[in-house]
Amino acid sequence: MIRDLPSPNCRPRPPGAIVDTLVLHYTGMRSAEAAIDRLRDPQAEVSSHYVVLEDGGIVRLVQEESRAAHAGISFWRGREMLNDSSIGIEIVNPGHEWGYRRFPDVQIGAVRALCLGILSRHPIPQTGIVGHSDIAPDRKQDPGELFPWAALSRDGIGLFPHETADLGDGDIVTDAGGLAPIRASLRSIGYRIDLEGPMDDALRLVIMAFQRRWRQETVNGLADAGTRARLSAVAALSS
Numbered sequence: 001m002i003r004d005l006p007s008p009n010c011r012p013r014p015p016g017a018i019v020d021t022l023v024l025h026y027t028g029m030r031s032a033e034a035a036i037d038r039l040r041d042p043q044a045e046v047s048s049h050y051v052v053l054e055d056g057g058i059v060r061l062v063q064e065e066s067r068a069a070h071a072g073i074s075f076w077r078g079r080e081m082l083n084d085s086s087i088g089i090e091i092v093n094p095g096h097e098w099g100y101r102r103f104p105d106v107q108i109g110a111v112r113a114l115c116l117g118i119l120s121r122h123p124i125p126q127t128g129i130v131g132h133s134d135i136a137p138d139r140k141q142d143p144g145e146l147f148p149w150a151a152l153s154r155d156g157i158g159l160f161p162h163e164t165a166d167l168g169d170g171d172i173v174t175d176a177g178g179l180a181p182i183r184a185s186l187r188s189i190g191y192r193i194d195l196e197g198p199m200d201d202a203l204r205l206v207i208m209a210f211q212r213r214w215r216q217e218t219v220n221g222l223a224d225a226g227t228r229a230r231l232s233a234v235a236a237l238s239s
Contacts, residue, residue, distance in 0.1 A: 028095030
């Protein structure tokens with residue numbers, strides 16, 4: 001059952017806007033109450049369409065036909081400022097700042113049902129199901145490396161290369177020439193990244209975002225063998 005607690009922090013979508021992106025977040029606050037209060041505070045000017053509580057309850061703050069303020073400065077697959085074309089789900093979890101922890105099964109069950117319902121109502125491709133860290137890797141970490149992307153993908157919620165073997169953490173690429181195909185694969189998946197250059201902070205943050213989503217066992221920002229293998233597999237699924 002969905003409980004409505006309308007947020008004032010919304011507005012109509014632009015004429016002709018099509019919802020083709022689904023963004024999953026964690027709340028990153030000490031409590032669900034604090035998160036919901038902030039998402040409904042006019043001075044905060046932030047909101048999401050839904051909040052999923054740890055007990056599986058769902059709160060709707062903004063109707064799907066309206067634009068919520070959840071993505072901020074964002075980029076994915078060639079497009080910027082994704083609020084106009086996306087639905088945002090905040091998942092209650094204190095996050096990395098306040099004691100990041102695993103998401104309860106009942107909460108993930110509610111996330112699964114909510115996502116499937118949204119996907120039935122909007123033309124959102126699998127490539128358009130993202131985490132906040134995917135679309136803003138320079139400033140966001142959520143929903144993080146404990147979020148069960150692989151399990152959700154088996155129900156049609158996001159891409160995941162289940163058959164890819166992990167090649168371990170060795171054989172790290174650091175030279176610009178070796179990094180060029182890595183940059184190209186990251187861009188083909190959807191990340192904003194330059195196609196040329198050495199290992200720098202921007203690339204490291206994007207690799208970490210990729211790892212939080214698709215190689216959660218190792219989140220270090222390095223282009224090691226296991227990350228490169230997973231990257232190639234995801235790029236193939238995304239093409």
